[in-house]
Amino acid sequence: MTVHPSLQNYADAWTHSIEAIAELVQPLVEGEWNRRTPCPGWSVRDIVSHVIGMECEMLGDPRPIHSLPRDLYHVRDDHTRYMEMQVDVRRHHTAPEMTSELEYTIIRRNRQLRNENRSPDTMVRAPLGAEQTLETAMRARAFDIWVHEQDLRTALNRPGNLDSPGAIVTRDALLAALPKVVAKKAGAPPNSAVVIDVSGPVEFLRTVRVNADGRGSVDGSPSLGPVVTLATDWETYFRLACGRVRPAAVADRVKIDGDLDLAEAILREFAVTP
Structure with a gap:
């Protein structure tokens, strides 16, 4: 090519x-x-x-x-x-x-x-x-x-x-949308952090940080005191993020630690595809 x-x-x-x-x-x-x-x-x-x-x-x-x-x-x-x-x-x-x-x-x-x-x-x-x-x-x-x-x-x-080249492109595209989901749509408080921990064929840990102005960013560094940690497997992650399944249908596959109300708000806004 x-x-x-x-x-x-x-x-x-x-x-x-x-x-x-x-x-x-x-x-x-x-x-x-x-x-x-x-x-x-x-x-x-x-x-x-x-x-x-x-x-x-x-x-x-x-x-x-x-x-x-x-x-x-x-x-x-x-x-x-x-x-x-x-x-x-x-x-x-x-x-x-x-x-x-x-x-x-x-x-x-x-x-x-x-x-x-x-x-x-x-x-x-x-x-x-x-x-x-x-x-x-x-x-x-x-x-x-x-x-x-x-x-x-x-x-x-x-x-x-599930771990093909397209899966990696999809992971990166979905991660790029996370700051808007967490900071703007779900309303995570300023100066807070939310950790997303994904296991399985495509494995990653990312922290969404919300600054004092309420703007979000994502990086690969762990947070010492996240307000919420969401842990799930790769298949559940992309199905949620692509609107293929509702959070209630996979509640047993998503582990939540921290602020339950914020976690539920994040999951409600998790789908980023049109």
Whole structure:
């Protein structure tokens, strides 16, 4: 690949996860495409449709002209409406149509990545008519594809790749969102610290520090007197942070030490994906 070195890890993570998705869905019979996934409102077919659609947008393809049904409960705002368009337009596609389009889209995107020589700060297309840097776009695609790979694995009872390159990209993206969750949304007090202790295939300990002005930051140094410590496993962590499960459903997998009210506020605001 000729992709910029700072983008290579995102390209590698994307490739690993999207090839895993293709392998997962290739042998599925028609009925299995309708299985529910942890992603609200979406079936296996819907997730693959979303993957195809978003990668086509990275290729610069025009968006479909399509009217959405009015009864989709999970479509609540402009962002979810935007994402649903690529999904609903493929809702009645057959299994062979889905796998063929996925395979063709992967071939086209791999070719694009092999020839990618733009700098990371090049502005490219983003959802809702916005723009973003190429680095932001590639990081988002690596994150999105890995999370949806895990959605499919859950739906199909095929666990795996919890420590793959995409998992590391996802960890970093979720950690970057922690200061806002803890300091702004959950309202942790100034001059306090919250420790997140995660075990399992992706293991880490991070401290979110809230300064005197109420602004949060995250680092890898332990805190001597955290106001709250949350300990859980990696799978529970990313499922909570990606809105795939509610805190009450995994209460037995999250250990809380310290201020219970603040801990519950943090967990209520833990989901950071749209």
